Amino acid sequence: MNQPITREDARSSLIRAGLSASDERLDLLAPGLQIARAAAAALAALDMGYRGPAPFRPPPPADAQRTHGN
Amino acid sequence: MGTDLHWLSIAEAAPLIERRELSPVDLVDACLERVEALDGRLNAFITLLADEARAAARGAADEIANGAYRGPLHGIPVGIKDIFAVAGAPMTAGSLIFRDVVSEEDSAVTGRLREAGAVILGTLNLHEIALGATGVNPHTGSARNPWNTGRITGGSSSGAAAAVAAGLCFAAMGTDTGCSVRIPAALCGVAGIKPTFGRVSRRGLLPLSWSLDHAGPLTRTTEDAAIVLQAIAGHDAGDPASSRIDVPDYSAALGDGVRGLRVGVPDRYFGDGLDTDVEAAFREAVRQIESLGAELIEFSPPHTDEMPGAIAAIMLPEAFAFHQKAMRERPDDIGEDVRYRLELGAAYPAVEYIQALRFREMVVEVWRKDVFGEIDLVATATSMIAARPIEVSDLSTTFSLIHNANPFNLLGTPAISVPCGFTGDGLPIGLQLVGRWFDEATVLRGAQAYETATDWHSRRPPL
Numbered sequence: 045m046n047q048p049i050t051r052e053d054a055r056s057s058l059i060r061a062g063l064s065a066s067d068e069r070l071d072l073l074a075p076g077l078q079i080a081r082a083a084a085a086a087l088a089a090l091d092m093g094y095r096g097p098a099p100f101r102p103p104p105p106a107d108a109q110r111t112h113g114n
Numbered sequence: 115m116g117t118d119l120h121w122l123s124i125a126e127a128a129p130l131i132e133r134r135e136l137s138p139v140d141l142v143d144a145c146l147e148r149v150e151a152l153d154g155r156l157n158a159f160i161t162l163l164a165d166e167a168r169a170a171a172r173g174a175a176d177e178i179a180n181g182a183y184r185g186p187l188h189g190i191p192v193g194i195k196d197i198f199a200v201a202g203a204p205m206t207a208g209s210l211i212f213r214d215v216v217s218e219e220d221s222a223v224t225g226r227l228r229e230a231g232a233v234i235l236g237t238l239n240l241h242e243i244a245l246g247a248t249g250v251n252p253h254t255g256s257a258r259n260p261w262n263t264g265r266i267t268g269g270s271s272s273g274a275a276a277a278v279a280a281g282l283c284f285a286a287m288g289t290d291t292g293c294s295v296r297i298p299a300a301l302c303g304v305a306g307i308k309p310t311f312g313r314v315s316r317r318g319l320l321p322l323s324w325s326l327d328h329a330g331p332l333t334r335t336t337e338d339a340a341i342v343l344q345a346i347a348g349h350d351a352g353d354p355a356s357s358r359i360d361v362p363d364y365s366a367a368l369g370d371g372v373r374g375l376r377v378g379v380p381d382r383y384f385g386d387g388l389d390t391d392v393e394a395a396f397r398e399a400v401r402q403i404e405s406l407g408a409e410l411i412e413f414s415p416p417h418t419d420e421m422p423g424a425i426a427a428i429m430l431p432e433a434f435a436f437h438q439k440a441m442r443e444r445p446d447d448i449g450e451d452v453r454y455r456l457e458l459g460a461a462y463p464a465v466e467y468i469q470a471l472r473f474r475e476m477v478v479e480v481w482r483k484d485v486f487g488e489i490d491l492v493a494t495a496t497s498m499i500a501a502r503p504i505e506v507s508d509l510s511t512t513f514s515l516i517h518n519a520n521p522f523n524l525l526g527t528p529a530i531s532v533p534c535g536f537t538g539d540g541l542p543i544g545l546q547l548v549g550r551w552f553d554e555a556t557v558l559r560g561a562q563a564y565e566t567a568t569d570w571h572s573r574r575p576p577l
Contacts, residue, residue: 057461061434062442065457076458083423084466087473090420097471101354 049077119144120281121574124338127284128186134178138189142171142233145191149235149282152577155263156280157255158273160196161204162236167191170233177231186341188231193277193286196237197244198329199318200224207320208240208254210447211440221318222350223287223329230345235283239273242452244322245433246270247293247515248507252449256504259302260575261541265501268301268515270294271332275302278332279575285333285342291322292425293519295330296531300496300544303533303573305561306332307339310552311526312357315350323432324355325471326425326523335571336532336562340364343554359552367559373407375560378489383418384518389499395535395543396495399564403493406563416484417477421521427470430459451509474524481525486550491560494518496531496544518546528554532561533570
């Protein structure tokens, strides 16, 4: 996780999202990604137990939808 | 009436309107004259709805004359950040991408303000798509700080803060995803409250980050913030995050003071690195709160070091997800700083986003038990710095602006900024008070107690 983020790393990340950028932009982006990765590594190192993100909330049953109009 | 109608508070104007000693038409005209005189320098408005506002004011006057007074916002001129839908008006989000969008219907907030009788004066400038804390906008031009027009207002609700501080309107709606109500409020010397996540509907609001977006008002007094929040709070089925928890009477606890409240003053994260004038004003504000009868409790805030990374890992990918099409098709139409943040958002692996959401669940529980189990309010400086010159406001400025405010977007707690002093060169400084989830009443009570004991909120910019 602490490996330096290179211009090519930044380029790969953007390509996966359907973006492209000049070398100059990638050179600006790489340090930002480096900081983001370090922050993410700090989160990953925490013991968060079995806790997950907030759960999916299914919509109410059809009868309730008719009753409440939503 | 006198010539300074624009400086009345809502709480002062409302009884005059109810008794028909003050006409909403005169109030709207006073604000429009003020906009005409000053907005060329302040650049607070994007779309001024002068004709619509005058018509609405006449309608309000007729209703009141017929005995149908709606309450303290009836006939009060308000501005709306240009990211909330206002039916029939453009909603540009301060962006070239949305320049030609005209809203077909009101946002939930706009609708509730209209139902309360408020008069919509127009839409207000902002940091492009609300993704930035300075208010510097290459497309609409930067809103300018009424206390020094060479300085930033803070953002992203830049025009909202400038307009309220300069007396162009009585209240303005802002949004706060990482600081964007509280920072401009602090830098422009007005009150701004970010309510609990889910307290105010985001329906009809251009999203920045669904997990972190909050909507809240900016006003010149805490009492006015309570009045506006009362009108806009409450469940809305159109916002999946909207809470069904009952809305209390926010004005009821005003005046109860802070005696007996336990006010936490966090060390390290929120205290280190403050500008000298900001630190002095904050320390004096805390002493003042103690002198009013609050018990001060120093504490070490848990998990603050991880919070900024978690917020970025949630906000930026969500922002990119919404703006992905524009980033692919029209990247050159997006301002440099916003494009950079969206590119960062594009590059986050999914696992980092999920870890941040897991962290949020954990840290909320830790703060619920370890902080708000012992403390009624947390006090911090809102921003580490006062308003910087527009031309030198960059990423390091942004860091110093958002640092103390954005942990409370992750936590989703209510937080208010109220004026607590000025720098040596006359720029406002903000005090942030943070409360338990859905306890806006205590936040407002604490802020109003402080405000009553000081005169910072009653000072006016030298325009």
